Amino acid sequence: MSEPFPRAAVALPDPAVADVADLTAAVCDIPSVSGEEGALADAIAAALAPYDHLEVLRDGDAVVARTNLGRDQRVVVAGHIDTVPVKDNLPTWRRTTADGTEELWGRGATDMKGGVAVALHLAAALTAPRWDVTWVFYDHEEVHADLNGLGRLVRVHPEWVTGDLAILGEPTAAGIEGGCNGTLRADVRLTGRTAHSARGWRGENAVHRAGEVLARLSTYQPREVEVDGLVYREGLNAVGIRGGIASNMIPDECVVTVNYRFAPSRSPHEAERHVREVFDGYEVTVTDLAGGARPGLDHPLVAGFVSAVTAVTGGAPGPKYGWTDVARFAELGVPAVNFGPGDPMLAHADDERVPVDQIRVCADALRGWLA
Amino acid sequence: MSEPFPRAAVALPDPAVADVADLTAAVCDIPSVSGEEGALADAIAAALAPYDHLEVLRDGDAVVARTNLGRDQRVVVAGHIDTVPVKDNLPTWRRTTADGTEELWGRGATDMKGGVAVALHLAAALTAPRWDVTWVFYDHEEVHADLNGLGRLVRVHPEWVTGDLAILGEPTAAGIEGGCNGTLRADVRLTGRTAHSARGWRGENAVHRAGEVLARLSTYQPREVEVDGLVYREGLNAVGIRGGIASNMIPDECVVTVNYRFAPSRSPHEAERHVREVFDGYEVTVTDLAGGARPGLDHPLVAGFVSAVTAVTGGAPGPKYGWTDVARFAELGVPAVNFGPGDPMLAHADDERVPVDQIRVCADALRGWLA
Numbered sequence: 001m002s003e004p005f006p007r008a009a010v011a012l013p014d015p016a017v018a019d020v021a022d023l024t025a026a027v028c029d030i031p032s033v034s035g036e037e038g039a040l041a042d043a044i045a046a047a048l049a050p051y052d053h054l055e056v057l058r059d060g061d062a063v064v065a066r067t068n069l070g071r072d073q074r075v076v077v078a079g080h081i082d083t084v085p086v087k088d089n090l091p092t093w094r095r096t097t098a099d100g101t102e103e104l105w106g107r108g109a110t111d112m113k114g115g116v117a118v119a120l121h122l123a124a125a126l127t128a129p130r131w132d133v134t135w136v137f138y139d140h141e142e143v144h145a146d147l148n149g150l151g152r153l154v155r156v157h158p159e160w161v162t163g164d165l166a167i168l169g170e171p172t173a174a175g176i177e178g179g180c181n182g183t184l185r186a187d188v189r190l191t192g193r194t195a196h197s198a199r200g201w202r203g204e205n206a207v208h209r210a211g212e213v214l215a216r217l218s219t220y221q222p223r224e225v226e227v228d229g230l231v232y233r234e235g236l237n238a239v240g241i242r243g244g245i246a247s248n249m250i251p252d253e254c255v256v257t258v259n260y261r262f263a264p265s266r267s268p269h270e271a272e273r274h275v276r277e278v279f280d281g282y283e284v285t286v287t288d289l290a291g292g293a294r295p296g297l298d299h300p301l302v303a304g305f306v307s308a309v310t311a312v313t314g315g316a317p318g319p320k321y322g323w324t325d326v327a328r329f330a331e332l333g334v335p336a337v338n339f340g341p342g343d344p345m346l347a348h349a350d351d352e353r354v355p356v357d358q359i360r361v362c363a364d365a366l367r368g369w370l371a
Numbered sequence: 372m373s374e375p376f377p378r379a380a381v382a383l384p385d386p387a388v389a390d391v392a393d394l395t396a397a398v399c400d401i402p403s404v405s406g407e408e409g410a411l412a413d414a415i416a417a418a419l420a421p422y423d424h425l426e427v428l429r430d431g432d433a434v435v436a437r438t439n440l441g442r443d444q445r446v447v448v449a450g451h452i453d454t455v456p457v458k459d460n461l462p463t464w465r466r467t468t469a470d471g472t473e474e475l476w477g478r479g480a481t482d483m484k485g486g487v488a489v490a491l492h493l494a495a496a497l498t499a500p501r502w503d504v505t506w507v508f509y510d511h512e513e514v515h516a517d518l519n520g521l522g523r524l525v526r527v528h529p530e531w532v533t534g535d536l537a538i539l540g541e542p543t544a545a546g547i548e549g550g551c552n553g554t555l556r557a558d559v560r561l562t563g564r565t566a567h568s569a570r571g572w573r574g575e576n577a578v579h580r581a582g583e584v585l586a587r588l589s590t591y592q593p594r595e596v597e598v599d600g601l602v603y604r605e606g607l608n609a610v611g612i613r614g615g616i617a618s619n620m621i622p623d624e625c626v627v628t629v630n631y632r633f634a635p636s637r638s639p640h641e642a643e644r645h646v647r648e649v650f651d652g653y654e655v656t657v658t659d660l661a662g663g664a665r666p667g668l669d670h671p672l673v674a675g676f677v678s679a680v681t682a683v684t685g686g687a688p689g690p691k692y693g694w695t696d697v698a699r700f701a702e703l704g705v706p707a708v709n710f711g712p713g714d715p716m717l718a719h720a721d722d723e724r725v726p727v728d729q730i731r732v733c734a735d736a737l738r739g740w741l742a
Contacts, residue, residue: 181569183569185618196693197606197608197610197630197632198552198554198606198632198692198693198694199604199606199692199693200593200606200608200632201593201604201606205588205608205609207585207588207609207610207611207612207627208585208588208589208608208609209589210585210612211582211584211585211586211588211589213582214578214579214581214582214585215582215586217576217578217579217582218579218580218582222571222572233570233572235568235569235570235571235572236571237568237571237576237579237621238576238578238579238614238615238622239568239578239615239617239618239619239620239621239622240578240614240615240616240618240622241578241581241612241613241614241615241622241625242612242613242614243609243611243612243613244609244610244611244612244628245611246610247556247610247611247628247630247659248610248630249610250608250610251609251610251611251612254612256578257615257618259568259618259619261568261569261571288618321569321570322567322569322570323569
């Protein structure tokens, strides 16, 4: 390092010495709704700049800090720094529940500034990790995929984000969730012929024709597929339907939008073929298609990470059902897992919060494995 | 009578002596989009004011002219004077088709200023009709039913619009179309439980549940019902469907909007009961319900009218499938038929037009019967 970074307008505490829960609160308290990550990116870059064991790089509002110790393997630890819009839930506050759990409340507490704080803390504190480490803090995860900061780094600076294992700090309640399912969206379009509904027999009703499409969805039997030791549950669902433009017209078009979530052992191409088979005879337009990521638990580095974490947390790894940015690493051929504090069911909720212990457990487990 | 009416800003030719096709063009050339009928209503009132055999009444932009000759029966001839918006199709122009048909083109030519001109002409010309006649020119037919001028007269001045037979001058290509079907709209609502589509099994998909509703619609066998000698064809159709709010959410609501067109022998109450039976087990909300009108062809006055018209036109009467304002007369217990120049399929079309001969045939047939 290090190129001269501008002094951040809002400073973070020294990440190496700060308590990781306090650091999470400080990271949350610099608002960073997608598109407005500049202040937090500046603060992260400024906080890491003093550490000579790190090379700090910047692309837009993504900050990458990495060691160059000549280790034979490299671990990438990544997390997005943006959040969904604030809803009167900043600054953060703390609450202790009836059963004694200390929680940090506020926008980003769950998704995913706890994971960001863990990475920021360890990036500064671990001056000589067991493997080289690349710490990635990126922008624009909560908006359209075209804007995704990690996707941009993969395209523009693939050498900044490659390695032998990637750990994405998305909330998993401090468990390991391996890989992720792929996702496909398609429009199944039915057509007919319009007519005045007073003389409906002159038309052909496109909405009525959708009944067969819905029947196929209702009777569809989703698979459960074991991949690298984890069982992925698939799903095929209508996520929308629309038809009809006037209350006295026979609709000449009806569109059923379906979402297929498929196991990472199935390629995007195979997923598309499957959906076309299910809706054989109908007009199918794929509008969105992203492959999943295999969990890679049979990879020695991943196995070591799993052992180290489960020794601390006691929980066995499970599959990740939702599509996450781990799939971007899969595209680079890098096995990737999700591991971070916070209940994923609370992501984006107005009452999002994170148990402080989970932040500490994640930091301890990752430190134990990397140190 | 008459009460002093303001002099109209735009005058019509003397309706008693004008050629009825020229009169149609003049009526069209005073634009009268719904809500802006004032100039035409003024012109109609002013054109009829000089005729001492008529009592001319006004309510808003509706004009009613009636004879009070002490006849034992009264015929109501009604038509709306408003049009849908002008689309570069005024002033009117004439064209002769390749097969020699002379046509009048322009907004309102079909729907329904030909019928208005026929009524206006005969109102002035027939000083001593065989029955008393009430000529009704009303506003706001092409917009929401709550604004309908005939509906307003029925509510506010029912004595202005009652009689023994009503003839509505809507376009029927100079044929008699008796009565009309009723119409019912209802929302069939399916509910479920939302979930992220990556974990669809945690939700219950409301769109999938709509499949059974669409299956019932697809297999529904509509009735054909003979009423007073005419066969009414019914229909039950989805006119709209909507469900889903996000492409990664299991929809927790789906609404199928259905439209039931029912024969005039079935009451609105019976129609509603039928629809609720068809969708038994589902949440059904009726949003719109209007009964039909029986054709009343067995009524001696109607039978006489039919004989007189068919002697001129040569065509047998048929049923009216679309709901029209004849049903407002049915509410008053007045049998009513549709009879006017113009192809109803051209109503509202940018290229709406009327064969000039049809205007003359309608005027001749009505004159022959009333004189």
